[in-house]
Amino acid sequence: MSNLYYKKISITILLIQVFLYTQSQTGNKVFTGAEMVNFSTISLSTPGGQSWLTDRLATPGYFSVTNGATYSNSSDAYNINGYVKKYGNQAYTFPVGNGVDLRTLRISAPTAATDSYATAWILGDPSGNLDPTGPNGGPHDVTSVTFPVYAVSRVGQWDWQAGVDMGTTGDGINLTITVSIPDMTVFSLASNLRLVGWNGTSWIDLSGMPTATGNTENSTLFGYMQAGISAVAIGSAWWVLPVKLVSFTAQEKACSAELNWSTADEESFDHFEIERSGNAISFQKISTVNAKGNKTENNYSYTINQDVPESYYRLKMVNKDGSLTYSPVKYVKINCKPNTRFIKLYPNPVNNGNVFLSFGSEISGVAQIVLFNEAGQQVTKTKTTLTNGNNNIIIDVSHLPKGIYFIHLITADHKSLFQPQKIIRE
Numbered sequence: 001m002s003n004l005y006y007k008k009i010s011i012t013i014l015l016i017q018v019f020l021y022t023q024s025q026t027g028n029k030v031f032t033g034a035e036m037v038n039f040s041t042i043s044l045s046t047p048g049g050q051s052w053l054t055d056r057l058a059t060p061g062y063f064s065v066t067n068g069a070t071y072s073n074s075s076d077a078y079n080i081n082g083y084v085k086k087y088g089n090q091a092y093t094f095p096v097g098n099g100v101d102l103r104t105l106r107i108s109a110p111t112a113a114t115d116s117y118a119t120a121w122i123l124g125d126p127s128g129n130l131d132p133t134g135p136n137g138g139p140h141d142v143t144s145v146t147f148p149v150y151a152v153s154r155v156g157q158w159d160w161q162a163g164v165d166m167g168t169t170g171d172g173i174n175l176t177i178t179v180s181i182p183d184m185t186v187f188s189l190a191s192n193l194r195l196v197g198w199n200g201t202s203w204i205d206l207s208g209m210p211t212a213t214g215n216t217e218n219s220t221l222f223g224y225m226q227a228g229i230s231a232v233a234i235g236s237a238w239w240v241l242p243v244k245l246v247s248f249t250a251q252e253k254a255c256s257a258e259l260n261w262s263t264a265d266e267e268s269f270d271h272f273e274i275e276r277s278g279n280a281i282s283f284q285k286i287s288t289v290n291a292k293g294n295k296t297e298n299n300y301s302y303t304i305n306q307d308v309p310e311s312y313y314r315l316k317m318v319n320k321d322g323s324l325t326y327s328p329v330k331y332v333k334i335n336c337k338p339n340t341r342f343i344k345l346y347p348n349p350v351n352n353g354n355v356f357l358s359f360g361s362e363i364s365g366v367a368q369i370v371l372f373n374e375a376g377q378q379v380t381k382t383k384t385t386l387t388n389g390n391n392n393i394i395i396d397v398s399h400l401p402k403g404i405y406f407i408h409l410i411t412a413d414h415k416s417l418f419q420p421q422k423i424i425r426e
Contacts, residue, residue, distance in 0.1 A: 030054040030061030035085070037064045044071050044078035044095060051099060054082025054120075058132050062118060071095050076102050085118040085164055096121045096158070101182075105158050105232075108176040115170030118161040125154040126198070126233055133159055135403075136200040136230040136375065146202045148237040148325050149194060155182050157233040160197075160225075171227060173280055174331055177206065178222040181215075181234055188236035190215040195223030196235035199281060200375030203235055208314070208328045209245060224328045227280040228374045237325065243269040243317055246297070250313050250330035257306040257332040259313060263298045266291045273316035274302060278420035279406050280312040280329055281376040308343070308419040309334050345407070349424035350397055357393045357407065361417060364388045369395060370408040372420070379405065386411070400425050 030036050032055040044052060052071075054061035060083040063071065067088030071080065079097030086092045086107070093106040096119055103121035110117070122130050126140040142152035158179060162172040177195060184193060193212040196203040206223030213219045221234060248261040259274065269291045275283040292298040304313075315327035344358040357369075364387050371380045379400065384393055395407065406420040 028052050028063075030063060030082070032057045032061055033059050035062045035064055037066065037087075038069045038071065039066055040068075041070050041072050043073045044080070045073040045075070052078075052080040052082075053099070054080070056082055056120065056122075056132055058134070058137065060118075060120070060133065065092065067113070074102055074104070076100060079103075083118055083120040083159075085116060085161075087116050087168070089113045089115060094119050098123045102180065103156070103158070103182070104180045106178040107172075110170055110172075110175065112169050114168050116162075116164045116168035117170060117172060118159075118164045120159045121156060122159055122231075123156045126152065126157045126231065127154070131157070131159055131231055133161060134230075136198065140198045140203070140231055140233075142203070142233075144202045145196075145235070146204045149196055149203055149205050149235045151188070151236045152196055152203050153182075153184065153187050153234040153236075155184075155187075155234070157198075157231045160229055160231055162225075172225040172229070173227050174329070175225045176222055177225050177232060178220055179232070179234075180218050181212070181221050183217045184215040184219075184234060187234070188215060190219070192236045193221055194235045194237050195221050196233050197223070197226060197229035198231040198233070199226075199228045200230065200377065203233065204229075205235070205237065205326060206232065208326045226329060228376065243291075243319070245315070245317065245327055248315060248327045248330065250332045252306075252332055252334055253303065255306075255334055257304040257311060257313065257334070259300075259302045259304065259330070261300050261315065261327070263291075263300075265295060266293050266298055267295055268320055269293065270318050270320045272300070273318065274304070275314050275316055276304070276419075277312040277314075277329075278308065278310070278422065279372070279374070279376070280331075281374075282372070282420075283312075283314060284416070285316070306332060306334050306419075308421070310422075311419060343418055343421065345421050345423065348422075349426045351426050352398045353396070355395045355397055355407075355423055357391075357395060357409075357421070359391055359409075359418065361386050361388060361391050363411065363417075366412050367417065368410045369393065370410060371395075371397075371400075372406045372408065374404045374406075384409075386417075397423070397425055402426060 062085040064085040074095035079102040081099035084094045091109045163170045190212045191210045194207040212221045244264045246262040272289040274287045277283040318324045409417045
């Protein structure tokens with residue numbers, strides 16, 4: 001991590017001398033816009049009876065840690081009632097709660113030393129106006145779910161923030177998120193529990209399969225973070241398939257994506273549908289693989305010509321009676337240039353004005369240019385005319401707010417000419 005990065009944190013520590021109110025009898029509080037950064041180990045249980053609190057506003061206060069630092073001795077009696085932030089590329093368990101109930105959230109190791117992530121446990125029905133931070137703050141309707149999720153617990157949720165500060169990085173995609181759950185015995189069987197994420201419009205399944213150690217107090221539940229998620233909660237899936245997904249991997253091989261997976265107990269299982277996405281939110285079916293049907297181990301391999309640098313893959317696993325569930329999402333980055341039609345997008349990032357899209361096409365005719373935001377919501381749609389050969393299209397993005405967008409080019413027969421192209425509007 002650069003010296004400039006640590007200087008930024010040091011300046012923050014000086015600033016919190018103004019904003020942080022500390023008194024042994026009433027506890028520590030970090031006010032809105034302020035931050036207390038910990039470089040070592042601080043016990044939450046000393047001195048005894050001391051509380052730890054931050055403002056829960058659109059711009060929260062934060063208790064923060066750097067790599068190697070921690071807040072130790074967390075419990076129901078000693079936890080941080082508010083927001084905790086983590087800088088760096090080490091795995092970390094956030095000791096968040098509501099002051100009398102510890103509800104930890106743990107992340108696996110991020111990829112970059114400049115990454116930053118933050119969370120807070122928010123007690124109460126997510127459908128209420130409880131999540132104060134953007135993007136997608138406000139109510140998260142527990143009745144708005146995407147199959148196979150059919151219910152979301154009204155007990156509470158964890159606010160999720162990635163790349164929290166200007167100058168830091170991190171989108172959280174594919175991080176393993178493990179939470180300590182409240183008592184869910186009246187909500188769902190342990191086998192049906194799922195970690196779910198709010199994508200701006202709906203709660204989606206992040207687990208992909210049963211991952212709960214139980215459904216009682218302080219059992220754990222984990223899933224895999226996806227793009228566009230701003231809160232996580234506890235959900236329940238419709239059913240569990242008889243098939244057991246033993247392993248699932250995806251990696252680059254000779255400028256293509258190679259998917260490998262193995263299963264057991266396929267006696268009542270029908271087929272797999274391989275799905276691909278350019279943003280880990282909106283998936284499209286690209287192929288079907290029939291089940292082998294053996295009770296013991298079954299091995300599969302599938303190679304996909306990936307014509308863009310980055311793609312996300314998952315398996316849709318369908319039983320003979322029509323029931324289904326999904327595998328975890330896997331990410332593949334192609335580090336060589338595939339031998340396919342060219343696609344160029346520039347400038348990217350773009351400050352304002354126009355983006356130029358150049359590509360080769362084997363068809364001609366009318367098509368639609370559709371832009372989606374990071375939450376998978378359509379923001380613009382315009383007509384264009386394709387020619388057989390080289391095409392150059394100008395896309396006006398001056399009216400769009402800052403953020404990440406995905407360009408889709410849809411032909412007259414409703415097919416995508418190429419994988420969605422990501423642009424950054426600065």
